[in-house]
Amino acid sequence: MARTPSTMMMELGQHAPQFTLPEPGGSLVSLHDLGDAQALLVMFICNHCPFVIHIREQLATLAREYAPKGVAFVAINSNDVDNYPDDAPEKMRDEKKTAGYTFPYLYDETQEIAKAYGAACTPDFFLFDADRKLVYRGQLDDSRPDSGIPVTGEDMRAALDDVLAGRAISIEQKPSIGCNIKWKKGNEPAYA
Numbered sequence: 001m002a003r004t005p006s007t008m009m010m011e012l013g014q015h016a017p018q019f020t021l022p023e024p025g026g027s028l029v030s031l032h033d034l035g036d037a038q039a040l041l042v043m044f045i046c047n048h049c050p051f052v053i054h055i056r057e058q059l060a061t062l063a064r065e066y067a068p069k070g071v072a073f074v075a076i077n078s079n080d081v082d083n084y085p086d087d088a089p090e091k092m093r094d095e096k097k098t099a100g101y102t103f104p105y106l107y108d109e110t111q112e113i114a115k116a117y118g119a120a121c122t123p124d125f126f127l128f129d130a131d132r133k134l135v136y137r138g139q140l141d142d143s144r145p146d147s148g149i150p151v152t153g154e155d156m157r158a159a160l161d162d163v164l165a166g167r168a169i170s171i172e173q174k175p176s177i178g179c180n181i182k183w184k185k186g187n188e189p190a191y192a
Contacts, residue, residue: 003144005175006125008137009118009192016040017116018131021076021106024089024125029074029104031132038070039163040132041156044124044181045105046079046112047095048086051178054123054145058153059123060100066160073103078114079122079182087182114181115189125156129163136163138173 020030034040045052045057063073079087089107096105108114117126127136136159143149159170183192 002179003177004121004136004175004180006022007118007120007137008069008173008175009128009191010134011163012134012137014134015043016126016128016134017058017113017118018104019076021108021113022089023104023106025050026040026104027167029067029106032171034072034074034104036130038080038130039066039160040072040074040128041066041119041160042055042126042128043073044078045075045121046077046084046087046093046116046122046179046182049122049179050145052168053153054143055123055140056099056101058140058151062104062156063102067102069160069164071160071164075101076108076113076119077105078111078119079109080111080184080187082184084182091182099118105188111181111184118189118191120191121176121180122129123178124176124181126161127156127163129176135159136169136173139176144177 081088129135140156141154144150162169
């Protein structure tokens with residue numbers, strides 16, 4: 001399994017790029033629809049990636065724990081579904097239910113939103129404060145498939161706790177590692 005690190009190219013303090021994307025089988029969801037939560041976690045994930053499968057239970061747990069504390073969550077799948085049909089929208093609906101995701105799971109067919117965020121892998125995380133300014137981009141924790149390290153969400157939990165308390169992020173921001181986003185032929189960004 002190929003290991004691609006996140007680019008970490010979005011500068012801290014940058015505003016969250018706007019988006020309006022469909023939730024398969026549902027309606028369009030925009031950045032504004034996520035309300036005025038104290039924090040917003042944007043996650044680039046997909047259905048078939050072993051790195052995402054490895055942490056999906058923790059993603060569902062984080063949302064259940066932190067949404068009541070004022071964190072909005074949204075996941076975006078930007079993969080080329082023509083060449084990776086396991087990530088197709090109809091399968092995203094099934095994945096959302098199976099994984100227990102309580103947050104919107106959106107489809108970025110044009111891949112323009114992934115490019116706007118500088119997303120490179122699945123999973124790739126972007127945490128914004130109440131003003132929708134980037135405060136953390138990095139890994140969930142040190143666990144990887146077959147690493148033997150338990151999935152705890154330790155890094156993301158620390159970042160979430162800091163932003164909710166109004167503190168600067170106190171942990172080192174390490175790149176996430178995962179499968180590369182499956183870019184459509186000819187649509188690869190310069191950083192891919």
